[in-house]
Amino acid sequence: MRYKVVIVGGGTGGITVAARLLRKSKAFHGQVVILDAAEKHYYQPLWTLVGAGEVKRETTERDESSVIPDGAVWRKEAIAEFQPEENYVVTEAGTKIRYEYLVVAAGIQIDWGKVKGLPETIGKNGVVSNYSYDYAESTWDAIRNFKGGTAIFTAPNTPIKCGGAPQKIMYLAEDYFRKAGLRDRSKVVFASGGTIIFGVKKYANALSNIVQERDIDTEFFHNLVEIDGEKHEAVFEHLKTHERVSMHFDMIHVVPPMSAPDFIKRSALADANGWLDVNKHTLQHPKFANVFGIGDCTNAPTAKTGAAIRKQAPVLVDNLVAAMNNKPLQEGYHGYSSCPLITGYGRLVLAEFDYDNNPQETFPFDQSKERFSMYLLKKEVLPVVYWDGMLKGLM
Amino acid sequence: MSLNSNSVTMNETLSQVLSEPDVQSALVTALQKLPAAMETLTELENLSLFAKNVLTDKESLQSVVSGLQSDLPQLNFDKESLDALFALVNKLPKFVELLTAVEPMIEFVRAVLDDRTSLENLVHGAQSVVHPVTATIQSGTELLQAAKQRAGADRSPVNVFSLMKLLRDPNVQYGVHFVQAVLGILQEHQEKATRSDG
Numbered sequence: 339m340r341y342k343v344v345i346v347g348g349g350t351g352g353i354t355v356a357a358r359l360l361r362k363s364k365a366f367h368g369q370v371v372i373l374d375a376a377e378k379h380y381y382q383p384l385w386t387l388v389g390a391g392e393v394k395r396e397t398t399e400r401d402e403s404s405v406i407p408d409g410a411v412w413r414k415e416a417i418a419e420f421q422p423e424e425n426y427v428v429t430e431a432g433t434k435i436r437y438e439y440l441v442v443a444a445g446i447q448i449d450w451g452k453v454k455g456l457p458e459t460i461g462k463n464g465v466v467s468n469y470s471y472d473y474a475e476s477t478w479d480a481i482r483n484f485k486g487g488t489a490i491f492t493a494p495n496t497p498i499k500c501g502g503a504p505q506k507i508m509y510l511a512e513d514y515f516r517k518a519g520l521r522d523r524s525k526v527v528f529a530s531g532g533t534i535i536f537g538v539k540k541y542a543n544a545l546s547n548i549v550q551e552r553d554i555d556t557e558f559f560h561n562l563v564e565i566d567g568e569k570h571e572a573v574f575e576h577l578k579t580h581e582r583v584s585m586h587f588d589m590i591h592v593v594p595p596m597s598a599p600d601f602i603k604r605s606a607l608a609d610a611n612g613w614l615d616v617n618k619h620t621l622q623h624p625k626f627a628n629v630f631g632i633g634d635c636t637n638a639p640t641a642k643t644g645a646a647i648r649k650q651a652p653v654l655v656d657n658l659v660a661a662m663n664n665k666p667l668q669e670g671y672h673g674y675s676s677c678p679l680i681t682g683y684g685r686l687v688l689a690e691f692d693y694d695n696n697p698q699e700t701f702p703f704d705q706s707k708e709r710f711s712m713y714l715l716k717k718e719v720l721p722v723v724y725w726d727g728m729l730k731g732l733m
Numbered sequence: 734m735s736l737n738s739n740s741v742t743m744n745e746t747l748s749q750v751l752s753e754p755d756v757q758s759a760l761v762t763a764l765q766k767l768p769a770a771m772e773t774l775t776e777l778e779n780l781s782l783f784a785k786n787v788l789t790d791k792e793s794l795q796s797v798v799s800g801l802q803s804d805l806p807q808l809n810f811d812k813e814s815l816d817a818l819f820a821l822v823n824k825l826p827k828f829v830e831l832l833t834a835v836e837p838m839i840e841f842v843r844a845v846l847d848d849r850t851s852l853e854n855l856v857h858g859a860q861s862v863v864h865p866v867t868a869t870i871q872s873g874t875e876l877l878q879a880a881k882q883r884a885g886a887d888r889s890p891v892n893v894f895s896l897m898k899l900l901r902d903p904n905v906q907y908g909v910h911f912v913q914a915v916l917g918i919l920q921e922h923q924e925k926a927t928r929s930d931g
Contacts, residue, residue: 725850726841732837733837
């Protein structure tokens with residue numbers, strides 16, 4: 339079996355690239371195959387608001403079949419291995435699929451098991467997480483049933499999708515506790531394996547002020563390594579001193595460690611850290627010229643967000659077509675990413691920045707200020723832009 | 734030179750040309766293709782005859798022209814139209830650029846309108862934003878209506894004691910404080926204005 343273009347992954351990156359390719363030329367009809375075994379497609383940016391009780395989780399889910407663009411071939415199979423030297427991939431079902439060009443849009447792998455005790459207790463005992471469709475509602479249960487005590491919000495020391503998400507749910511929970519009259523009986527802790535509150539100075543300043551005003555304790559260099567749900571105890575490793583620090587919690591929102599998917603790690607396409615190796619400006623693989631990568635699975639040093647994919651997709655598609663026509667590639671992606679930082683119910687700081695952490699703001703006002711309009715943008719407008727613009731290859 | 738001598742020279746030239754292998758080969762090819770060429774020629778001849786027949790057939794021509802006149806809008810094709818046509822052609826690259834930019838937006842709007850789930854979510858979202866405001870207005874209106882009815886029905890006399898009781902209400906106290914504060918600020922402004930005039 340042979341196709342002109344094989345796209346590994348039917349998530350945001352894979353579908354956007356397929357839609358754009360098919361829109362570019364009718365010649366691609368029937369020549370583009372999307373490999374993905376998933377039956378459902380999720381708009382994950384809203385999971386924070388599912389965890390905060392603002393959005394029903396069902397609104398974030400659609401059938402995968404409904405987002406496959408017309409003209410693309412969908413093979414419901416998971417990838418098992420890459421053979422880039424011989425231009426084929428093998429699926430878990432053992433199907434060998436040959437290609438002329440390969441686009442890897444495999445997303446990111448969530449390593450729940452890397453925190454000892456987490457898989458056994460997630461969704462129970464006040465241990466919750468928005469990083470899964472199955473558990474996002476448990477976050478809302480924990481927040482609304484909180485009676486005071488210690489609420490911990492963690493962030494790992496690995497790259498994660500949507501780096502702002504660990505904080506967003508913390509600000510929302512703190513806001514809820516305040517409105518419920520529980521704030522004076524509560525301690526809110528941000529325990530992060532990172533070193534700073536945010537990578538872009540302009541927004542970091544705004545967030546530092548918010549953390550201070552709302553009396554949130556920050557514990558940086560603290561990486562969650564173990565959790566005992568029944569005892570309500572979380573164990574962190576201090577990344578400088580390597581000491582183990584135990585903290586009691588009444589509720590804890592866990593952001594699990596993440597890494598590149600295993601099938602990329604063990605392939606010739608991976609860099610030393612296991613991520614898909616790409617030129618950060620052209621998105622082409624440095625060794626295999628007919629291989630391109632997009633989104634969370636790549637080693638492009640940008641924040642892993644859907645907004646980054648929105649800017650990467652047109653560059654990748656133009657370069658893929660240029661490669662097919664033996665034309666030079668454009669270094670068109672400069673690391674744009676966006677993080678709508680929800681700082682409370684009806685409040686949002688819209689961070690937009692590039693590879694050099696310089697703000698790249700869209701709106702003609704200071705986006706580091708909390709705004710209701712930006713909250714509405716995130717909650718009401720961006721999902722429509724996603725389903726009907728991005729996934730259709732239009733935006 | 735006589736006619737006979739001319740013919741002899743032509744014959745000699747012709748036999749010289751025909752003796753060349755390239756020419757012989759070309760002649761063979763031409764002869765091979767002759768049937769097909771004749772076929773094409775016949776078709777052209779038929780077409781030409783058909784055109785001639787049509788042009789001489791006044792009834793058919795009249796029917797075609799009147800049909801076109803009724804189907805097509807009135808065209809006043811003069812120099813002005815021609816200039817406009819050339820101007821339009823000149824601007825076509827720009828139009829194509831603009832249309833290419835606008836096309837995704839049009840298709841996006843179409844996709845949103847076709848997407849029932851997105852539309853339902855948008856309507857639901859808009860309702861959740863608008864509801865608190867409309868609910869407040871509604872409850873305010875109801876409050877005023879109820880107060881109006883009760884005041885209209887109350888025939889009891891207003892005396893000093895009822896006024897003193899009213900003054901103890903926190904809302905009335907806030908209102909009085911507010912009025913006092915407004916009067917104080919107004920007086921300050923007035924004094925400042927008088928000083929600057931002086």
